[in-house]
Amino acid sequence: MKILFTVGGSQAAVFGVAPLAAAARNAGHEILLAADEPLMAAAQSVGLPAVCITGRRMRYGQDGTTAADRIDALLEVTRQWTPDLVVGGLSHVPRVLAARLKVPYVRHIWHIAPMARRDRTAVAELQPQLRGLTELPEPDLFIDLCPPPLRPPDAPAARSMRWVPRVSQRRVEPWMYTRPGGGRRRVLITAGTRNLVLDTGSSLRRLVDDLTGAGAEVLIAALPEAAERHGPKLGDVRLGWIPLDVVAPTCDLAVHHGGATTAMTLINAGVPQLIVPDNGYGKAVAQAVSGYGAAVLVDRGRPLPGQDPDDAVVAGCRTVLADPRYAERSRALAAQAATLPTPDEVLRDLEALAAR
Numbered sequence: 333m334k335i336l337f338t339v340g341g342s343q344a345a346v347f348g349v350a351p352l353a354a355a356a357r358n359a360g361h362e363i364l365l366a367a368d369e370p371l372m373a374a375a376q377s378v379g380l381p382a383v384c385i386t387g388r389r390m391r392y393g394q395d396g397t398t399a400a401d402r403i404d405a406l407l408e409v410t411r412q413w414t415p416d417l418v419v420g421g422l423s424h425v426p427r428v429l430a431a432r433l434k435v436p437y438v439r440h441i442w443h444i445a446p447m448a449r450r451d452r453t454a455v456a457e458l459q460p461q462l463r464g465l466t467e468l469p470e471p472d473l474f475i476d477l478c479p480p481p482l483r484p485p486d487a488p489a490a491r492s493m494r495w496v497p498r499v500s501q502r503r504v505e506p507w508m509y510t511r512p513g514g515g516r517r518r519v520l521i522t523a524g525t526r527n528l529v530l531d532t533g534s535s536l537r538r539l540v541d542d543l544t545g546a547g548a549e550v551l552i553a554a555l556p557e558a559a560e561r562h563g564p565k566l567g568d569v570r571l572g573w574i575p576l577d578v579v580a581p582t583c584d585l586a587v588h589h590g591g592a593t594t595a596m597t598l599i600n601a602g603v604p605q606l607i608v609p610d611n612g613y614g615k616a617v618a619q620a621v622s623g624y625g626a627a628v629l630v631d632r633g634r635p636l637p638g639q640d641p642d643d644a645v646v647a648g649c650r651t652v653l654a655d656p657r658y659a660e661r662s663r664a665l666a667a668q669a670a671t672l673p674t675p676d677e678v679l680r681d682l683e684a685l686a687a688r
Contacts, residue, residue: 333361334361334362334413334414334579335353335356335361335417335419335686336364336366336415336418336426337349337352337353337363337364338406338418338420338421338423338426339365339366339420339463340368340422340425342371342439343374343500344591345371347498348382348421348477348498348592350470351675351678352400353498354385354498355675355676359679362382364383364415365380366379366384366385369387375501377477378500383409385402399425399463401585403425403429403432404686410433414433415435416435417430417436417682417685417686418435419682420440420665422668426637429470431469436688439471439474439623440475441475441476442476442477442592443476443478443597444478444480444484444510444592445483469620471562472685473489473682473685474491475490475491475492475493475539475552477592479599479669480492480672481624481668482544491673492672493678494671494672494673494674495596495672496675497597497600499575499577501575504578508578509581512549512582516548517585518548518584519548520551520574520583520585520587521539521540521551522553522554522574522576522589522594523553523588523589523591537566538642539642539645539646540569540651542646542649544568546650546653549654550568550570551570551574551579551583552569553572553573553576553579554572559572563640576598580600583598585603585604585606585652586598586605586606587607587649588608588685589608589614590607590615590678592613595617599621599662599666600664600666600670601666602659602662602665604627604659604661604662606627606628606645606652607622607628607629607630608631608632609629615631624661624665626658626662628651654687
């Protein structure tokens with residue numbers, strides 16, 4: 333079987349689809365990942381054969397403005413490498429591609445944010461690309477990486493799949509997979525593949541000072557340019573590239589922006605979270621995880637009356653570290669997520685689709 337995986341947006345999309353793609357490849361199937369140039373390095377870092385279809389990054393919500401070019405580029409790829417199955421994510425462009433090729437289509441996402449209205453808009457915008465089809469066909473299979481306790485009430489029926497952490501790897505040091513000595517707490521601050529979400533002048537330094545003053549060890553996962561800029565100002569912290577999948581099980585708290593890859597890797601490891609969302613998607617993630625009792629949400633854009641956002645972040649961290657219920661709920665969520673079907677098991681559904 334030949335499976336074409338398509339991704340757009342950030343590196344998180346590559347990391348999210350990598351476990352299923354690797355499972356297919358390990359089972360002897362041919363796979364190819366079609367992505368934008370900015371995502372090529374991420375694909376290579378997790379061992380996926382990838383082909384570039386555009387030189388610029390496509391973001392979710394841009395289907396209508398970039399669809400024609402992307403579909404043409406994908407059709408060119410498939411003229412030379414014809415898939416038996418197409419796997420896509422948030423964008424509906426691969427759905428159009430599968431319809432044009434008359435092969436099954438699988439939608440593979442983390443369904444946490446309301447998408448119905450945006451999906452309807454995207455489908456309407458893609459009508460000119462259908463060429464003879466009266467409507468865009470529904471996916472033949474919907475794979476959802478979101479743990480069932482966090483799924484929105486109106487989420488469509490889906491085949492659940494267990495999240496398997498996958499990120500770019502480098503040399504791992506012993507401190508990354510061992511807990512600090514003497515019962516010291518460890519707190520991780522990250523914004524995924526973006527710069528620091530708390531990059532707002534003195535707020536990051538204030539948080540770090542409060543955490544270290546309380547005896548915690550602070551790790552800050554950041555891009556090289558952010559590490560170079562902030563390192564001299566932050567005192568006794570570890571700052572730079574940190575393998576989240578390796579470090580997460582050693583943490584007592586993680587402060588982050590609400591990215592899907594970050595949140596799910598922490599959920600997988602049973603780590604309590606404080607989420608400071610920087611967009612609507614991150615807010616949906618924060619609301620779901622905090623609603624389960626495994627996180628605290630701090631919305632810097634909508635602080636409570638008389639509340640300073642920096643104070644709320646610091647207070648939220650203190651609350652999570654002091655109240656064992658957050659760790660208990662995080663472990664309970666991790667235990668439920670661990671019962672979901674693995675990528676190897678879900679691959680059988682893809683094989684059945686292609687065999688029809």
